[in-house]
Amino acid sequence: MASYRCLVKFTKAYTVVDLNNMNIAVLSGKGGTGKTLVSVNLAAAAEKAAYVDCDIEEPNGNLFFKAENILENDVNVKIPLVDKSLCNGCRKCVDFCKFNALAYIKELIVFEEVCHSCGGCKLVCPQNAITEKDEPVGKIQKGISGGVSVYTGIMNIGEASGVPIIKKLLSFEKSEGNKLTIIDSPPGSACNVMESIQDVDYCILVAEPTLFGVHNLSMVHELVKIFNKPFGAVLNKCLDGENPAEKYCNDNNIKILAKIPYDTELGKLNSEGEIIARKSEKYREMFSTLLNKVIEEAQNAATVNT
């Protein structure tokens, strides 16, 4: 921890990214690669941090943190509500809707799961026949675990998009003041992931040492390049011998930030729902070193970009 404090002192004078306002996202092309392992332990290795679980379809970071004093808020989206007595069937709303969520056959039909809650139909209706109703899509939670504020997004089963939940989760976390923030992204490289990483300062790509792992790594690699984010890789489940993910990183000039071994002690603690950085001195040191490296990389990138 000493080097961590030292770095804070050193960097504050020189860089534009304030450590207490740094946002780091942890991504991978698929589930089960180690995003939660890395992000939970990075947050735990920092003395004070926020951990934000954006994996809203299956948030599991809090299985490790077991946060206390949980506060909960519902997340709703706006869905058009039609007053059939006012609607004259002009179809301006149907023509306007770019998501094709509306059809008019005898009366206006609303496809709620296709609706993106843009509110356009309400605006274009000359009859004022459309109002909006709240439709619950999930909830967000906040709790405390040691020095870590744990934020969790949870999507209701059957919902099509987690984006509104991730938006509310991240803006709620920001509204509570600046702190070092570790974002546990959803798996893959689609809308939910893009929403999670758009305001971050740095991306950590977690990869498995298999050909399948390389394929998934290449997907998130492409994504972070499109978003123009500085990034580095953490290779998880490393064994002796050939590591296709390492080869991919070397071939593509991706900085390898850490290699986590395929280790029985780690696996056992993790499967028991323990935070390894809080239980094992060896791993506390490893994640502390990784955190320092990430902070340094993010600040270097910010300096280069300004």
Added chain:
Amino acid sequence: MKIAIPTVKNTLNSNVSSSFGRAEYFLIYDTETKENLFVENTAKDSRGGAGIKAAQIVIDSKAEALLTPRLGENAAEVLKSSDMKIYKSIEGTAEENIEAFTGGKLSLLGEVHEGLHGRGLK
């Protein structure tokens, strides 16, 4: 009576399109006057909700029956609100399907798939 068929090209010997929402055209054929009209499917390139918009187009064409190999659940929901009869098309051209329909050889479409929702064939 007017019938609608999703097609690949705008000719009577075109094959029936394998997709309803993403079909290139809808053939609107009048079984009494033998007139035919090809309506472009402006829903085909939609990012989502193509079936909903395509169903609106078909209903607006005043067709009373639809001949299609398959149908997603959103499109089916829209068509259900009209009095449209939905038949399962046979392998082959639009023309062959018109013959089969007028000969009473087509059966009603029994099942509706859950929709491809943006993951469809292009």
